[in-house]
Amino acid sequence: MQNDELYPEYCRNKLMDFVKKRDIKIEICDVTLRDGEQTPGVAFSKEQKMSIARHLDEIGIEVIEAGFPVVSESEKEIVKSIAQMNLDAKICCLCRSTQKDVETALDCDVDIVSVFLAMSDLHLKYKYHKDLNEMLSVAMDAIEYAKDHGLGVRFAAEDATRTPIDRLISAFKQAEERKVDYVSIADTVGILNPSTAKYLTNQIYKAVNTKICIHCHDDLGMAVANTLAAAEAGAYQLHTTVNGIGERAGNAALEEVLVGLRVQYGIERYNLKGLVDLSKEVACYSKITPAINKAVVGENAFSHESGIHVAAILENPRTYELFLPEMVGGQRNLIVGKHTGTKALAGIIKNMGYELDEEDFNLLFDQVKMITEKEQRSVNRDELETLMMNILEISD
Numbered sequence: 001m002q003n004d005e006l007y008p009e010y011c012r013n014k015l016m017d018f019v020k021k022r023d024i025k026i027e028i029c030d031v032t033l034r035d036g037e038q039t040p041g042v043a044f045s046k047e048q049k050m051s052i053a054r055h056l057d058e059i060g061i062e063v064i065e066a067g068f069p070v071v072s073e074s075e076k077e078i079v080k081s082i083a084q085m086n087l088d089a090k091i092c093c094l095c096r097s098t099q100k101d102v103e104t105a106l107d108c109d110v111d112i113v114s115v116f117l118a119m120s121d122l123h124l125k126y127k128y129h130k131d132l133n134e135m136l137s138v139a140m141d142a143i144e145y146a147k148d149h150g151l152g153v154r155f156a157a158e159d160a161t162r163t164p165i166d167r168l169i170s171a172f173k174q175a176e177e178r179k180v181d182y183v184s185i186a187d188t189v190g191i192l193n194p195s196t197a198k199y200l201t202n203q204i205y206k207a208v209n210t211k212i213c214i215h216c217h218d219d220l221g222m223a224v225a226n227t228l229a230a231a232e233a234g235a236y237q238l239h240t241t242v243n244g245i246g247e248r249a250g251n252a253a254l255e256e257v258l259v260g261l262r263v264q265y266g267i268e269r270y271n272l273k274g275l276v277d278l279s280k281e282v283a284c285y286s287k288i289t290p291a292i293n294k295a296v297v298g299e300n301a302f303s304h305e306s307g308i309h310v311a312a313i314l315e316n317p318r319t320y321e322l323f324l325p326e327m328v329g330g331q332r333n334l335i336v337g338k339h340t341g342t343k344a345l346a347g348i349i350k351n352m353g354y355e356l357d358e359e360d361f362n363l364l365f366d367q368v369k370m371i372t373e374k375e376q377r378s379v380n381r382d383e384l385e386t387l388m389m390n391i392l393e394i395s396d
């Protein structure tokens with residue numbers, strides 16, 4: 001397929017030239033194996049986690065959060081096995097703000113620990129039943145312990161988006177004094193929108209010199225938009241999960257963030273061709289099929305039925321596709337249904353190796369309209385073939 005100005009693999013959003021202030025510098029930390037696995041009912045096996053980790057690495061993901069080792073002995077074993085896979089990606093795991101959790105992580109040979117602490121009034125009062133200073137002091141001890149033992153450290157502020165900003169900055173500065181490698185803004189309950197994601201990230205960016213992570217949940221359906229908005233405001237490490245699985249409504253979907261980075265920001269280094277297969281793998285292991293209309297990996301992401309669309313697509317798919325299915329390892333489906341037009345039907349049967357004279361074609365077209373409207377469904381290729389055979393038999 002041609003690949004020039006009129007035939008690109010994807011259409012760059014040229015409107016970005018008017019709004020973009022600077023190029024963004026990012027890396028991805030995929031948390032499918034940790035936050036993704038916190039989806040109710042999901043429990044990946046060791047083999048499944050290792051396979052997902054390998055495929056994330058092949059896509060070029062820089063950091064893989066492999067799990068939360070204190071959850072169980074077997075989880076600890078799995079995180080260790082992933083850390084020993086010798087992947088290009090750095091391996092990270094979650095730790096509460098306790099020395100015990102960091103010790104467990106050390107046993108796993110991970111590169112990075114994510115030491116998390118909530119500092120919002122709600123969490124301090126109803127979860128820890130302790131005051132901020134007491135919890136912060138415990139967190140700083142855990143961070144020092146991790147750094148003293150040679151670990152990379154992320155200090156993750158759980159519920160950061162409901163925490164006073166000055167409190168957040170002061171805690172991040174304390175962590176910075178202990179030479180943490182990252183500070184994380186976690187939108188734990190998904191309250192952000194793109195404007196507030198930008199504002200908050202920018203406030204942190206101006207106040208600290210440490211790399212900022214953004215961890216978004218999708219309770220308002222804005223996790224991907226918030227993640228990209230935060231990246232524009234200076235967030236460096238973007239957290240994602242495959243198919244957007246995760247707590248409640250899930251996390252920012254890896255496939256959407258990566259395609260967004262390419263189309264909106266010109267970041268081309270990720271191997272997107274593995275995305276559809278990875279989505280299927282995670283759907284199978286998690287037993288959660290993405291919604292049919294899910295961006296990038298949903299069954300309908302590259303399906304077209306409308307006559308006007310299909311007629312144009314048959315000439316050039318870019319007319320109605322922002323990016324080609326091949327870019328993400330997907331496939332285009334041209335559906336025969338109520339909305340199929342004559343050009344579309346002629347093109348589809350031609351691709352199937354048929355050509356009908358005008359009378360037979362009109363008969364086929366009428367039958368397609370009748371079946372799809374009466375039975376409220378589409379007509380698959382086998383059925384279409386049978387209809388054509390019957391028509392040809394009668395007309396012979």
Ligand SMILES: CC(=O)SCCNC(=O)CCNC(=O)[C@H](O)C(C)(C)COP(=O)(O)OP(=O)(O)OC[C@H]1O[C@@H](n2cnc3c(N)ncnc32)[C@H](O)[C@@H]1OP(=O)(O)O
Pocket residue numbers: 035038068070071072095096097098116117118127128158188
């Ligand atoms: C935002 C997030 O996604 S946070 C991660 C959520 N993930 C999970 O919870 C993973 C699954 N969890 C588990 O398997 C278990 O809850 C475990 C192994 C982590 C802990 O189990 P238990 O020891 O039985 O504790 P339990 O779950 O009842 O309570 C959690 C304890 O951790 C404490 N805790 C929670 N977060 C933190 C933190 N960031 N730093 C320090 N302590 C914390 C709570 O205050 C509570 O302490 P308490 O036992 O003294 O009251």
Ligand SMILES: O=C(O)CCC(=O)C(=O)O
Pocket residue numbers: 035114116154156157158159184185186187188213215217
């Ligand atoms: O910010 C992080 O790295 C993790 C926090 C998290 O999982 C959350 O708050 O939902």
